[in-house]
Amino acid sequence: MIKKVYLDNASTTFVSSEVLAEMLPCFNSIYGNSNSVHSFGREANAIVDRARDRIASAINANKSNEIYFTSGGTEADNWAIRGIAHAYSNKGKHIITSAIEHHAVLDSCKKLEEEGYEVTYLPVDRNGLVSMVELLHSIRKDTTLISIIAVNNEVGTIQNIKAIAKIAHDYGIIFHTDAVQAIGNVKIDVQDMEIDALTMSAHKIYGPKGVGCLYLKNGIRIEPLIVGGSQEREKRGGTVNVPLVAGFGKACEVAVRDMLINQQKLRNIREYFVRNLNEKIEYITINGHPQQKINGILNVSFDMVDNESLLMLLDMDGVAVSIASACTSGSNEQSHVLKAMGLENSVVQSSLRISFGKNISRSDVDYAVDVISKAVAKLRSISALTKAGRK
Amino acid sequence: MYSNRILERFSNPRFAGGLRGANGSGKAGNEDSGDVVKIYMLIDDGGIISSSKFKAFGGVCTIVASDIACEMLIGKTLEEALSISNLDILDEMGDIPQDRQYCALLAEDAIKNAIEDYYKRKEKEAKKSIE
Numbered sequence: 001m002i003k004k005v006y007l008d009n010a011s012t013t014f015v016s017s018e019v020l021a022e023m024l025p026c027f028n029s030i031y032g033n034s035n036s037v038h039s040f041g042r043e044a045n046a047i048v049d050r051a052r053d054r055i056a057s058a059i060n061a062n063k064s065n066e067i068y069f070t071s072g073g074t075e076a077d078n079w080a081i082r083g084i085a086h087a088y089s090n091k092g093k094h095i096i097t098s099a100i101e102h103h104a105v106l107d108s109c110k111k112l113e114e115e116g117y118e119v120t121y122l123p124v125d126r127n128g129l130v131s132m133v134e135l136l137h138s139i140r141k142d143t144t145l146i147s148i149i150a151v152n153n154e155v156g157t158i159q160n161i162k163a164i165a166k167i168a169h170d171y172g173i174i175f176h177t178d179a180v181q182a183i184g185n186v187k188i189d190v191q192d193m194e195i196d197a198l199t200m201s202a203h204k205i206y207g208p209k210g211v212g213c214l215y216l217k218n219g220i221r222i223e224p225l226i227v228g229g230s231q232e233r234e235k236r237g238g239t240v241n242v243p244l245v246a247g248f249g250k251a252c253e254v255a256v257r258d259m260l261i262n263q264q265k266l267r268n269i270r271e272y273f274v275r276n277l278n279e280k281i282e283y284i285t286i287n288g289h290p291q292q293k294i295n296g297i298l299n300v301s302f303d304m305v306d307n308e309s310l311l312m313l314l315d316m317d318g319v320a321v322s323i324a325s326a327c328t329s330g331s332n333e334q335s336h337v338l339k340a341m342g343l344e345n346s347v348v349q350s351s352l353r354i355s356f357g358k359n360i361s362r363s364d365v366d367y368a369v370d371v372i373s374k375a376v377a378k379l380r381s382i383s384a385l386t387k388a389g390r391k
Numbered sequence: 392m393y394s395n396r397i398l399e400r401f402s403n404p405r406f407a408g409g410l411r412g413a414n415g416s417g418k419a420g421n422e423d424s425g426d427v428v429k430i431y432m433l434i435d436d437g438g439i440i441s442s443s444k445f446k447a448f449g450g451v452c453t454i455v456a457s458d459i460a461c462e463m464l465i466g467k468t469l470e471e472a473l474s475i476s477n478l479d480i481l482d483e484m485g486d487i488p489q490d491r492q493y494c495a496l497l498a499e500d501a502i503k504n505a506i507e508d509y510y511k512r513k514e515k516e517a518k519k520s521i522e
Contacts, residue, residue: 308450
């Protein structure tokens with residue numbers, strides 16, 4: 001049997017045992033509908049309340065009722081962008097976002113454009129940072145919403161969220177951030193950072209798939225995306241998925257509780273990985289911000305090597321990585337993030353996203369780097385590109 | 392996403408690498424926008440392609456299409472080689488995703504460019520011998 005090493009934790013993580021233990025009773029023991037008034041429902045509702053408290057506390061929300069459960073990060077992003085834009089359409093129809101958002105935000109903006117809204121997609125620099133000057137220049141009288149991803153999911157660059165939120169508020173504009181990759185990696189304090197709306201997802205932090213939430217500061221208006229019930233204070237219809245929500249709450253609590261120790265470990269692993277890569281493979285480029293980045297995501301380009309071919313060779317030896325994000329793989333579209341950062345096509349087309357999880361060991365790294373170096377050598381020996389041909 | 396047949400050929404391509412003494416080579420594609428395929432051919436005095444190899448910068452399908460193209464070329468006259476189309480290559484590949492079918496076009500273009508390169512070299516040689 002071949003060894004297997006999972007280096008795609010930015011796509012999804014395993015469910016930790018603590019989280020699983022929290023969820024299990026909610027499937028067949030505490031199975032009431034949390035909206036029912038009888039004891040079964042009240043018991044389930046107590047679980048949901050506890051999860052809401054845990055999440056609110058993880059991001060320092062002022063009130064737990066500012067957390068609205070959704071089916072995941074994508075729904076929360078869709079809802080925030082479209083729901084807030086629609087609720088404030090009387091004030092204006094201009095939105096500002098960045099070119100390196102997740103497709104859940106970008107495609108929601110596209111939908112709004114079809115409805116007659118105008119969207120500014122802010123450029124980023126070579127490290128993936130949004131330009132504050134461009135942001136200031138793009139603000140208009142009819143701008144109602146600014147949405148900027150907190151931590152990019154492909155390169156791990158951390159944006160200056162607090163500064164961006166401050167600018168938004170100086171002009172009376174609502175600020176939303178997709179923080180799916182941020183929780184557990186960087187400290188998020190929605191009050192201190194003046195965040196009005198924030199997207200989270202459970203399955204990137206050792207929680208279950210299919211659940212996320214939107215933090216929405218009390219007082220910010222939003223139109224519902226899903227209707228058909230009075231759940232979530234009449235803002236999001238549908239029976240609350242109690243087991244998933246219970247797991248999400250626990251996952252958030254653990255992510256914040258263990259953040260320092262996990263970050264220390266991930267930093268060591270990342271440094272060890274990069275050192276090994278540099279020792280074994282020539283002509284590699286690390287993409288993203290050199291300092292302002294999370295430790296769990298490493299985006300690397302291997303000169304002259306196509307990333308799909310590399311990914312498939314690695315998979316044959318049990319090493320799982322990804323190209324761009326899992327949400328775009330399967331299509332032949334290359335990373336819109338790296339393109340927006342101004343990287344040449346050949347660098348983009350040779351980039352892999354390697355993302356570490358908290359259970360990784362040094363022997364996993366040794367094996368993975370060994371497999372990568374062999375695959376890169378094999379593909380370079382048959383590459384139609386040459387070093388001389390590269391800029 | 393890919394059939395076992397495609398993956399098997401991808402991991403063990405039979406005609407990958409350079410070709411010493413090649414007298415025709417053609418490139419298709421551009422690294423500024425996507426995949427690149429280079430096909431090398433050795434054409435004997437009787438005008439038959441006796442050997443062919445490829446180099447590629449591209450995904451699984453690009454490597455497999457190039458490998459299949461080389462296999463198809465060997466033993467053919469230049470005229471026969473010119474008639475190889477991307478559809479023939481796709482046929483041989485079997486089921487591949489729609490958005491990867493461009494790989495066979497690249498292989499076809501590289502074949503055509505390699506044959507053109509061979510004729511250009513011949514022409515040069517002929518001119519030289521006249522002088």
